[in-house]
Amino acid sequence: MKIVFRLNYHTIPGQSLWLKYSTVLDEKGVRFDQVVPLQWLDDRQWEACVNVGGAGRFRLEYNYQLRQSGNGVVLDEWGPVRVAEVDLDARDAVVLMDEWCSAGTADYAYDTKAFLAARGAVREFSQPGVPANANHSFQLRMEAVPEGKVPCLLGSVSEMGNWGWHSAVTLDEVAEGVWQTHLYLPPDWRIEYKYGLFDQKLGCVVGVEHGENRSLDPRNHAPRQWVQVRDECYRRDHAGLYHAAGVSIPVFSLRSDEGMGIGEFADLKPLADWACGVGLKLIQILPVNDTTSSHDWTDSYPYSAISVFALHPIYLRIQDLDHSMSAAFKERVLSARESLNPHERVDHEAVMNVKMALTREVFEEHRAAIVAGAPFREFLSANEGWVVPYAVFCVKRDHYGTADFSRWEEWAVYDREKVEALTEPSHPEWHAVAYHIWLQQELDKQLSDAVAHLHSKGLALKGDLPIGIDRQSVDAWAEPHLFKMDAQAGAPPDAFAVKGQNWGFPTYDWEVMRRDGYAWWRSRFGQLSRYFDAYRIDHILGFFRIWQVPYDHVEGIMGFFDPALPIHIDEIRERGIAFDYNRYCRPYIRWDAIAERFGDASEYVKNNFLHEAGHGYFQLRENVLTQRRIDDYFQEHPHEPFVRQGLLDCAAEVLFFEVAGSHGTLFHPRMSMQATHSYRDLDPDTRWRVEELYNDYFFRRQEEFWQGQGLAKLPAMRRASDMLLCGEDLGMVPACVPGVLKELGILSLEIQRMPKTHEVEFYHPQHAPYMSVVSPSTHDMSTLRGWWEEDAAATARFAWQMFGISQPEKELSGDVAAKIIWQHLQSPAMWAIFPLQDLLAMDEELRHPVPEAERINVPAVIPYYWRYRMHLSTAQLATADGFNKRLRHMIVSVNR
Known part of the structure; x- marks a missing residue:
């Protein structure tokens, strides 16, 4: 038997398409896997032919893969594996006519959790029979079909009604959002067709998809052949698609009479009632992971979690805990609410102190029953992989008085056996560990209850995934190999932060993560999908390249993109730039700049922080040589903030950063170098040449490389859950980003x-x-x-x-x-x-x-x-x- 694979996909130079297929013989269960290239036919079609011998029926599983030379992109098409049942006794040829399956269509967006309420209850589907003379099957992917209508086929042959709106062929829904029909068509004719919407009451077509006609070229490969056509997505006008509105508000910002000076998970329920009443379909919140690091107001930063899995105890509603307490305890709860609730703004530290004290009291009162109870045991069993390290981290943080695990003596390096030993009931610290596990159990219960209420109102919950992790977190402690601990993530300068941003988070070691298929990320998305229907990926540009600031520096302006293609010293020289390492890569400090920056304090700065280097140049002294040292110095001398900022600016007076370990051969240009005195003092010709190099580096040379980075990581994130993914793609957006997000169906x-x-x-x-x-x-x-x-x-x-x-x-x-x-x-x-x-x-x-x-x-x-x-x-x-x-x-x- 001859099996013909024909794929519709418009490629560009450098791209190729490949077929990955497996044949499964029913009788023997033998699986035969192959990967073969497709051959280019024209600007929209690729083809491969496979010959199969034997008798009886077998199952063919396959999908397509895009490869792109230059940046190493290998992208599998979206969706489950394609399946074709082949009868070797009844057919001489099977022609599989497919379209590339892209996640970037409305139909696959509708297949996510964000639209569960809109889709309604799970249904069962019947499989219609196949007419005896049929030689073609048509399958269309179409979600959210208008009520009272079904997709239909109309085309240029009588079997498709000769474009007649009353004689179109209707399709049957055979799976959720999958429509199909079987019919006979002349195999040696070229046929044009379209899909339409058929009104079952009116008995006619009431709309036809947009775009050019679809077509079938002659397909006469053998006397007994079967043609299977799988088309991706009805081409709809945007006006006919699903549109909805939502509201965004941090949980901590919600106010209610039942709260305790801060919004709580339970407050999402009355918010959902209001949202439903005004016609909204989604509530978006900020990250709700535990950020308790310093036990002060700085823990209010929701993007600096100590665990990417654990929920924040601050969102727990004390009075909803299912444990009876004394009248005196209830009075203390009421008193705390009456004290904290009138506050105009959140007093993070006070709220946390009260809630931790009250929850510890509940736990100590019912400790034996809690740890022996089924809910606790079931939660621990289901979440042991993350909740035990988290709970032990919390215990050690409080014992040593710091979340900086490098100061935890014998606990500084994570030891799995030592950590697991604390979960033994006989261990003296078991109850301290159990307290934090119990908090997570109760938080999970309260958030899940709120989510169920949202769903009952037809609302989706949209969460927020921070791009980074805190360097003093359980994730960094337990799995440091996944992160670059000597680097800091941030954002480049923009109109909102001209010095850039330094978030302080370690960056990811993507190469290490790639080796196990991004398991840490997949687990993270899996946990989030327990609560959320949609997700905002904070700073999604970081999956293409992250703004990385070396730990020696403080301001985001001292960073560079990682990964990025650096500039070789030979290229700099070929552009006619007389490169001087000291002039371009070390702080450029001259007296006129000192006077401009420090004014009346110039002599003081010169005498205390600089030394003369000759020829009118100055250098920073050893104790303030880098921005980190400057920052450390002024931590001890806080009375001179004006001088501190001026010295930070001096340290930033560079034009290029040397790539570590390149021995003076590879460099990254410093972003916003045009604002420096160093750039201003270049001669006009050199300034023009440096500017050309700068523009090429930031706006041209990286695009294909960064596209490859995004397509290497984001598909794993998209496949990790059934949430609707939304990217926060603001800032300095590479030109490749929109195309990657579109292909992957990330909003x-x-x-x-x-x-x-x-x-x-x-x-x-x-x-x-x-x-x-x-x-x-x-x-x-x-x-x-x-x-x-x-x-x-x-x-x-x-x-x-x-x-x-x-x-x-x-x-x-x-x-x-x-x-x-x-x-x-x-x-x-x-x-x-x-x-x-x-x-x-x-x-x-x-x-x-x-x-x-x-x-x-x-x-x-x-x-x-x-x-x-x-x-x-x-x-x-x-x-x-x-x-x-x-x-x-x-x-x-x-x-x-």
Whole structure:
């Protein structure tokens, strides 16, 4: 028998397609695996032929693979393995006509957890019979088919109705979102066809898919042949696709009468009731992992978790614990609530101290029953791999008074056997360990209960995955080989943080992670999918390349992209640049710059921190030679912050960074070098040549390389769970990123005041792609109202460009805020998600009286106190009838 594989896929030079197939013989169970190249036929089709001998039936399993020379991309198509049942006795040839299966379609997005409520209950499907004369089968992937309609085939032959809208061939749903029919077609004819929607009541086609006709070329390979056509996705207008709106708010920002000075997991339930009432379909929150490191307000930073698996104890509702306590205990709980709840902002330290004291009291009171109980034992058994190291980490953190495990004496290096020994009931520290395990059990119960309530209301919960881990975390302690502990992750300079950002997290050793198939990441996504239906991947650009700051430095501006293709010394010289290592790679400090930077303190700085190097140059002294040493010095001398910043700027006066271990042959340009005195003092010709090298490095040479990096890592993340993935792709976005996200079905993020092109100042939500999330702002920005008052000139340009308002008011009015919300609701994007503060901006009586008080984070300030609380309780929000009716009307009007 001849088996013909024909694949529709438009390739570009350097790409090739491969067939991976296995034949499984029913009688013997023998499996035969092969990988063979497909042959290029034309700009859209590739083909391979395989001959199979024998008799009887066998099962053929296969899929396709894309390979790209140059950057080593090897990408398997999306979805489960393809299957063809072959009868060697009944057929002489099987022709498999396929389209490349891409995750980047609406139909595969609809197949994620975020749309479970929209899909309804699990159904059973029957398999229709095959007509005796049939020689073709057609299979179409199509989710979210409009009620009362079914997909159909209409085409250029009588068997497809000759394009007649009353004689189209309807398809049967044989699996969730999979539609199929069998029919006879002349094998030697070229046939054109399309899919349409057939209204079963009207008995005719009521719509046809967009785009060019699909086609079947002559397929006459043998007298007894079977042709199987598998088409990917009905080509729909965006207007006919699913659109929904959501709200974003950190859990810690929720306010309720039942809380204890902070939002808790239980507060998600009344928030869901409100969201459902106004027509929203999703609630988005910030990370909720445990960040307890220092036991002070700096632990409020939600992106610095001590465990990527453990939930934060601060979100536990004490009075919902199912353990009876004394009247005196209940009085203490009530007293704590009455004391902390009136606070305008979160007092992180006070809340944690109270909750830890109260939960320890509950645990000690019921310790024996808890650790012997089935819920505790079942939770421990199911989560032992992460919860035991986490619990021991917490015990040792508190014992040594620091999360810096390098100071834990004999516990500084993780020892699995020693850690597991603490779980023995006879061990003296077992009860201390059990306390933290029990907290996680209760947190899991309360969050799961809240999630179930959201789902009962038809809402999805969207979480947030931080790009980094804390260097003083259980993950770094237990699995240090996965991370580069001598590096710090951050972000390059931008308009919001001109010095860049240094988050302090170690970066990932992707090569080590690749060897076990990214097992750590897959486990992480698996745990998150226990609670979340969708996920925002923080700084998804880090999967292409991370901004890495050497540990010797403090400011993000001293970093470079990793991985990246560095510049060889020969290339620098070939560009006509007379490269001088000392001039280009060491701090460039001259007296005019010192005077400009330090003013009246110049002589003091020169005498205490610099020494002359000759020819008008100065060098930093040994004790302040690097930014880290400067920072350490001023930790001990905090009375000179002005001098500290000036010296940090001096250390940053370099144009290139040498690649470690390259012996002066490989270099990375320093980003924003144009702002340095060193760059300014180059002669005009050299400055032009360095600028050309700079632009080539950052905007041209890395693109194909970074595409390969993204396609090497992100498919594993996409396959690790059935959550809908959304990428936070803001900042300096490589040109390759949109294509990779589209192929993998990862939604992009589109922010109106942060366009991804320099051609416009403000992004119009109407231009967003369907596979995206639009939002007026994020937690890292000022709210709409805050932004409106930051720069009057920018506000005036925005008001004129977007709404034709020539003289905007100084304060954002409720009506203009509503216009901005309405713009986003009308966007073609799948999701429009709004910070709650921006929604409330529409109501001038309901919103917070002070715009600045609504800001969640200022990225340029590190560390920052994350303590924003709603000024309204969830109960007050639910009874704000005028606002709620207005918002619901807006959402319903655009069919979101």
